[in-house]
Amino acid sequence: MAHIVDARGLACPQPVILTKKALSDNSVIEVLVDDTAAFQNVKRLAASLGCTVEEAREGSVFRLRITRGGTCALAEGVISREGPVVLVMSSVNMGRGDDVLGTVLVKSFLHTLTEISERPDVVIFLNSGVKLAVEGSEVLDDVKALADAGVRILACGTCLNYFGLKEQLGAGVVSNMYDIAHTMLTAGRLVQV
Amino acid sequence: MPFLAVLFDSVNAALLAEKLLKEEGVPFKLIPVPKSLSSDCGVCIRIDADDEARAVDALGKKVRIQAVRPLP
Numbered sequence: 241m242a243h244i245v246d247a248r249g250l251a252c253p254q255p256v257i258l259t260k261k262a263l264s265d266n267s268v269i270e271v272l273v274d275d276t277a278a279f280q281n282v283k284r285l286a287a288s289l290g291c292t293v294e295e296a297r298e299g300s301v302f303r304l305r306i307t308r309g310g311t312c313a314l315a316e317g318v319i320s321r322e323g324p325v326v327l328v329m330s331s332v333n334m335g336r337g338d339d340v341l342g343t344v345l346v347k348s349f350l351h352t353l354t355e356i357s358e359r360p361d362v363v364i365f366l367n368s369g370v371k372l373a374v375e376g377s378e379v380l381d382d383v384k385a386l387a388d389a390g391v392r393i394l395a396c397g398t399c400l401n402y403f404g405l406k407e408q409l410g411a412g413v414v415s416n417m418y419d420i421a422h423t424m425l426t427a428g429r430l431v432q433v
Numbered sequence: 434m435p436f437l438a439v440l441f442d443s444v445n446a447a448l449l450a451e452k453l454l455k456e457e458g459v460p461f462k463l464i465p466v467p468k469s470l471s472s473d474c475g476v477c478i479r480i481d482a483d484d485e486a487r488a489v490d491a492l493g494k495k496v497r498i499q500a501v502r503p504l505p
Contacts, residue, residue, distance in 0.1 A: 344444060348465040348476050378463075 242268040242305060247278060256281050257322055263289065263308060271304045279304070284390045290357045323428030324361030329369035334433055346372065349433065350382040359391055360431065362423055364415070366396035374400075374408040383411040394420060435482040436504040440466065442497060444474045449496045451478065457491035459484050470502050479504060 243266040247255035255271065255278040262269045263286075273279050279295075279302040286293045286306045294305040333342025334349050350372070353359065363386060365373045373383045373395050387393045393412025400406040400414060424430055441447045447463065454461045462479045470477070480488045485501065492498060 340448065341444065344448065344463065344476055347463045351462070351464045381462075 242266070242270045245269055245271045247282075248272050248274045248301060250278070251275075252278055252281055253324075256285050259285055259306070260322060263291065263306065267308045269306050271306060273302050273304070274300050276302075280390075282306075288357070288359045288361075288390075323426055324423070325359075325429045325431065326423055326427035327360035327363045327431045327433065328424070329363060329365050329372060329433050330367050331433075332368040332371045346433075347379055350379045350386075354382050354385040354389070359386070359389060362392040362394060362427075363412075364394045364396070364420055364423060365412075366399050366420065368399075368403075370395050370399040370403065370405060370409075373411050374405045375410045376408070377410065380410045387411045394423065396420060436479050437482050437485055438464075438467065438470060438502050438504050439478040439480060439488065439492075440470065440499040440502065441477065442473055442499050444476060446496050447474060447476050447478060450492055450498075453491050453493075453495060454478070454480075454488060457487065459488050459491055461488070467505060469505050473499075 243262055245255075245258050245262045247258050250258070252275075255273050259269070259271050259282050262271075271282050273282060282304055283293055283295065286304065290309055292307045292309055296303045329346075331342070332346065333339050334345035335342055363383075371377060372379050373393065374380070377383070383393060394415035395409055395412050397406070397414040397416050400409060406414065439450065441450060451461070451463055460481065463476055464479045466475055466477045482503075489498065489501070
């Protein structure tokens with residue numbers, strides 16, 4: 241018997257949070273939602289965790305049967321805390337020590353993110369990191385692929401302004417420090433690159 | 434379009450290859466070496482299969498190519 245999560249009538253991100261929580265305690269759950277956005281978000285969460293999803297629609301209610309698989313991140317205890325996984329790209333390079341090597345690593349890293357099943361829910365680009373998400377960036381296609389896969393992309397507006405790149409943002413949205421601080425502080429996990 | 438992975442012995446060789454391909458206008462992308470392939474340096478250059486001759490020509494004798502493999 242599957243554990244039932246009745247998220248009908250609840251506003252996002254509540255259905256997602258309840259789903260994540262239920263998945264950490266149960267290997268098979270059924271989630272009921274009556275909102276298209278909630279349905280998509282729950283489905284995306286399950287997919288991002290490597291779970292299998294069967295979906296059915298009964299009138300205005302979506303029923304998602306989610307089964308943790310062998311590769312399910314929750315089953316491996318990778319993601320255990322509630323709240324989104326937030327990745328902060330705070331530099332145009334990855335790591336400190338050598339900028340040329342850092343450029344190689346950042347390209348390799350962002351491309352890898354598009355290929356593996358563990359995805360962040362949000363990526364914040366700030367300081368010189370915003371240069372990764374603008375037109376002409378060599379990794380813009382990867383950033384776009386993440387956005388297309390449902391990852392929220394936030395680019396620091398102050399930073400884009402400082403570099404004169406506001407008009408060149410190629411993926412995601414121009415964000416402000418309120419959003420950025422809130423996203424960081426409500427993250428389930430914060431990964432700083 | 435199928436892709437090829439051009440593998441190198443070192444990160445420095447991959448960086449030099451990037452520079453040479455940029456100069457020649459051959460489209461490419463620096464990517465991590467897929468798990469199914471192996472190379473010493475961890476990064477490789479992905480090119481369109483159609484550009485193989487142009488790419489190999491552009492790299493010429495300036496950079497040693499370890500191998501060219503089809504990408505899964």
